[in-house]
Amino acid sequence: MRRLLTSLLVGFAALLGALLPACKAEPARLRLATTTSTRDSGLLDALLPVFEAEARARIDVIAVGTGKALKLGEAGDVDVVMVHARAAEDAFLAAGHGVRREDLMWNTFELLGPPADPAQVKDLEIGPALRKIAEAKALFVSRGDDSGTHKKELALWKEAGGLAPWERYLETGQGMGRSLVVAGEKEAYVLSDRATFLAFRDKVELVPLVTGGASLRNPYGVMTVNPAKHPDIDAKLADAFVDFLIAERAQVIIRDFQREGERLFFPARLPAGD
């Protein structure tokens, strides 16, 4: 027994010793809070290594909902915030939590639903479509997690004449991917960003019913956190990173980034039609 314990301890100590060098001083670190959609789509994997090699820095990505990403910025836990909720972003700047905001790119939202489309909303405008779903008291899955997409859904309900949650309006409180799985299993309607839907297209039985239109656009912004409030913010590196994101090189990467043969994001800084 004692021998077992000793060997366990020795093994544990050896493991610690092996891990310690990995925690030693690294190149400059930048902490980026962003939404799950940019990470899960793979866009960051295409963008970040380019900057990391150039600036000899390491970027730690914390992918959360927009609400939490902004909270992390507020607390000074991150240097840069990349989100998609314009009103919340403006409030963030107004409160002095951030010092600089740049338009980065946009993608689109879609209203998905079961192929049978029980509420008959196919190809309607988003407002009338939501009204019909509410009137039919059809199953509707909402993320209910204060994310950018959830905020967008609530804004769309507001434009459509208000939301009075009914029995079959389900709030999952989970991320986009998991909410899509719930909607697919339940044969419910759901509002999703296009990127996540493409990634899940083969895994869930949902089809796009309402697409396009200006109100379903989803603009992303990138902001640097206010260094005056948090002394340990690497303002120079954060600025350099934002400069990199809105320069032509990164914008072209965003434009050419594809999943399943489809473009997911549209750069905000390149001439239209590019």
Added chain:
Amino acid sequence: MELLWEGLSEATRVLVSLDPLVLGATWRSLWVSSLAVLLATGLGLPLGTLLARRRFAGRSLLVLASRVGMATPTVFLGVLGYALFSRRGPLGVADLLYTPWAIVFGELLLALPITISISHGAVAALDPRIPFTAQTLGAGTLRRWLTYLSEARIGVMLAVLTAFARCVTELGIAMMVGGNIRGHTRTLATAIALETGKGEFGRGLAMGLILLLVALGVTLAIATLGRQSREPA
């Protein structure tokens, strides 16, 4: 530090104002895990006793399996439950996915190895004179097994406590097969995950404290009951 205060004051506020969402999640956490543990106890104690008292082929393998099973990750059980209950899964027709019953099922799988292996250990460690005495007094199988379990009641109580503690605090199963649907399958654990995911750390901390109180309260209650059932020394 201020976050901790925020959590404490929020916890007090939630408790005093009897926030219906939090109360609902608390009640759901309680009944779902209690039911799962009840089922796991009803199945696990006889099985544990069987493994301790009967010799048969593959017995030691089953003992090993139940011990190893105590380390089953809850997220794995969550995925397994999802694969079973999904509309594309073998039990899809039952339409149990995203209901509290699916959580009960998953937590039963979590609790079962615990009740089996701990009760097996307790019964196997009994003084060999006990089964001998029971036999010479001519007790039937059922009577004998009940005697073993009551003689080994400290171990049995430990099994129930451990199982309950794991079930009431687990997140993976409740999140994956329950789906964290508001007012329907949201438990305290998934509510905490949601609140921290939204960046509402104070509220998350508050619910964490409530979950801690629930877990401590119930285990204390079971432990006290266990003490009282002992005959006066």
